[in-house]
Every structure is written in C-alpha cells, then in structure tokens.
Amino acid sequence: MSSSSTAMRIGVLWSGDHLYPKVAETLEMLRSKGKQLVFVTNNSTKSRADYKKKFDKLGIRAEVDEVFGSSYSAAVYIARILNLPAPKNKVFVLGESGVEQELESEGVPYIGGTDAAYRRDIRVPEDFDNISNGNMLDPDVGIVLSGLDFHSNYLKTAIAFQYLQRGAVYLATNIDSTLPMSHTLFPGAGASGAALERAIGRAPLSLGKPSQAMMDAVEGKFRFDRRRTCMVGDRLNTDIQFGIDGELGGTLAVLTGVSKEEDFLAEGATTVPMAYVNTLGDLMG
C-alpha cells in the first residue's frame, strides 16, 4: 500500500442504485495522484465479493482487496489478532451470508449463520434442556459473532447466550442501532443483536466504525501511514469519529448522508471534520 491513502465510506458513492455525480471520475482522479483507496462499510450482510459486483454494475473500477466491510473486519480480527488456538476457535454466527463468506476467506471455522437448522421456533421444553445440558452446543465454539440478522430468532439468541455464559469471546461486526431503508429507519445490527447483549449484560467488542478495533483490523491487513490517510464519510458519529479516534491525517465530511452542515458547525459540536464538501464529486473542483 502506498503511503498516501483515502479511506472512504461506501455510502458516499451511491444511494441504492443511484450513483452520486462524478463519482467514477473523482475516484480515478485520486488514483492518478497515487492515493491508495480503501472502501469502508459497516454493512455486515454483504461480503467484499458482493460489493465488487455492485461496483462493477455501477461502472466504477474497484478491486475486492480495496473493500473493507465490518464482516471482513471481524474475520481479520478473529484470524490475525485474536487468533485463538484451534480447534477452540470456532465461531457461532448471528448474521447473514456476508459474515460467513468473510470468515471462510480468512479460514475461520463457523456454525450458525444461515444454516436452516437454526431457522426454526424453539421447542419447549426439550430445546431448553438440550441447550442447558450442552447437547445442542458445539464444544469447539470459542467466539460468538453478532451482525445484522434478518433471520434473528429466540433459538439462536438462546444458544449464543449459552455460549457466552460458558465463556465464549463476544464480538459484533458493528452496533449501528438503525438501518436506513426505503426512506425510513429499520432495525440495524445493534438492534438485531441487542437481545443477546441485554441477556448477558455487557456489550460486544464491535469491529465496525467507529470502533478502533476496525482500524486495527485495517492495519492488520494493510500497512499504511495514518498521518497521510484521510477518512471520507457522511456520518459524524461513525465515519468522522472513526478517523478522529484513529488519529488520521484528515477527515472529510460529505453532505449526501444523514449528517448535515449544521451538525458540526453548531456550537458545542463534539465531532468536527477537518473539511467538508456537498458531494464527493466536488473534489473534482
């Protein structure tokens, strides 16, 4: 990786299937100046390969290795930083296929996730007994990883809770409380995982922005110069905070997302970007 980098929230590139103006040209301009690009996202339901397809579909040049999602962040953290001794490094997944694909990409064993065996109602009382006595548990599970799960249910939560009660490490891809969709808000990863968090009474280590565990995971993969890296994003409390906490050389707010100019220009604003533009394409001048 070159010493000058731009970390960029994927959300500043497009909304749904709508590409913001001059995005492709702006990225090419940055590349032409020798900037290494890293596309960062807290969305745990899609893998880097899924994102590559989306970039291709929208006609933007990008490589799989330039994408850094919270699922991949979690996989890198588990494989390269946590690095529990096999076979006790198996992960119980609360989440979708994006999580599974990234764990596979790092060679991390897992169960749960999209496995249809867990997509059913809990049976009373036999499941309670079999979770309690361990018959329904895998003794090699040493980690519970929670991400946005559109198939969350009581059975999976109860099993994950039992693994945590037995000492498993508790991680989350990200803890965003809401998911903006269809012009309103839906439950986010922090919500779909909140049942487990409430039951166990403590928060997971999050591998998504603004957690610096994600920055550590980025460093676990790339070697980059934080002072020569700029974080570009449209949410103050995740993207910009992520860059500030990571002591990056620059933070740039883009006003195409939820955060607005008045949010950081207001007196007493706690998260203030070093610069801002209305749209990413404004960097073209």
Added chain:
Amino acid sequence: MSSSSTAMRIGVLWSGDHLYPKVAETLEMLRSKGKQLVFVTNNSTKSRADYKKKFDKLGIRAEVDEVFGSSYSAAVYIARILNLPAPKNKVFVLGESGVEQELESEGVPYIGGTDAAYRRDIRVPEDFDNISNGNMLDPDVGIVLSGLDFHSNYLKTAIAFQYLQRGAVYLATNIDSTLPMSHTLFPGAGASGAALERAIGRAPLSLGKPSQAMMDAVEGKFRFDRRRTCMVGDRLNTDIQFGIDGELGGTLAVLTGVSKEEDFLAEGATTVPMAYVNTLGDLMG
C-alpha cells in the same frame, strides 16, 4: 378487598412442577387470618386463567382474580389508566398468547402477537417498502406492547419500530433480562424486546415489577391499604424493590430463589427486606 393484604411472587410457591414444602397450608393459614392474597408474577406468557389451571393442578386453592401477572397488569393499564380514545387504542403485540388473553379480558383490541401472518421472514425489498409507506400498517394502532416472545423476528420488530416512529405509546409487560429455565439462564422479556428498544433509542414503560406502574395497575383493580400490605418475594431487585418503592408496610424475602442471605446482609446492600425466611412454609412456625 380486605385492608390487610399479602402480595406474593408466584415463584415462591413452586419451581416447575415442584411445590415448596407446606405451601398450601401456609396460604390457608394466611387466609384464615383474613389476609387478602394477590399472586404477582412478571411472566407475561401465561394468562391468569393459565395460572389458575396450574394452581389447581398442584392442589392449591386460588381464584383467577387473585392472580396479577404482567400481561394483565399491562391490559389494566391500557384499558383503565391510559384509556386512549377508540378506535386509536389498538395494540400491536410482541408476545405470546398470555398477553392476548389478558387484552381480551379487558376488551382491548390488538393485532400481531401469535398471528401466523407475522411469523415469517422479512421479504426484501417489498416488506421494507410496504412498512415504510404504511401499506402493512394498521392506522388504528396507538400502542406497542412488548413481552417475552419466543417467536420474535425481524419482521415484527421492524413493524413495531415503524409504529413507534409514527408516535405509538411504548409499553412492556416487563423488562427482566433473563429467564431462569432448565438450571441455566435464557433470554427474558427485556432481551426479546431489546431489539426494538435499541432501534428506537428509549426504554418502554414497564408494567412488571419493580415498576410502580404495576403497583398503580394493582390499585386500578383492587383498593388496598399499602401500609397494611406485605410483599413476599425471592428476588431483591424486582420483588423486594417493588415493595419498597411502593411504600408497602412490609417486605419479606424468601430464600428459595436467586437472591441469597448474603445479598442483603452485605455492607452497602441497596435493597434490604424487612424480614426473611428460608422457605415460604417457615411462616407456619
């Protein structure tokens, strides 16, 4: 209701199908002294009628009207205290049939709950659109009521979240984080409802112990003299706190549950019962 009363957590009577020693005799002794008995429970999955059957099965005399569960508490609160004008008083239920039965007993209209139409995966993107634009919503829903739900899923949480975003009153039968079952802990009502709480970013009004809204609901049904009422329970942070906060004349801890002698005898203990016995039957002397 007589002026001298005993409010008693149902959990001090039995564990599963095992009745604690001398329970029937102790209750008869209290009745013979003219005490009005009220059996209080935070379990929202069972109705008062369900509990009456359990009392009968275990050979203990009790009337339906003596049982006061958190589902009934919520129904009484909605019908007699909140009392929203019809037709905008419909309840969207996250919970089991105990909640539905008690809402029916108080004549409160509801949707959701055990309705099979809500027990399915969310469909992307059509459900997101139809929740957002209101096609999947009932305009008469003015209240969301969250209880322990063994069939919790993303679809129901997303719909409830949308009702709350549109201004519905947010209630919970109870917010216990865990459910003791099969000699271990499972997710409780506070956990199964935590996804919604995290998404909306605020807590519901709980109608279970130790919330004084439950005490208000008890008063909404009975007229009793708080100074001549004793709360009997086995959990300090729910039962005993409930009695203390309600300024009842007495609080009696029973050591057959999770709370132990050392919990309230320890220096700095915040919730201290006025008296304690090893088992309820010890009241027989």
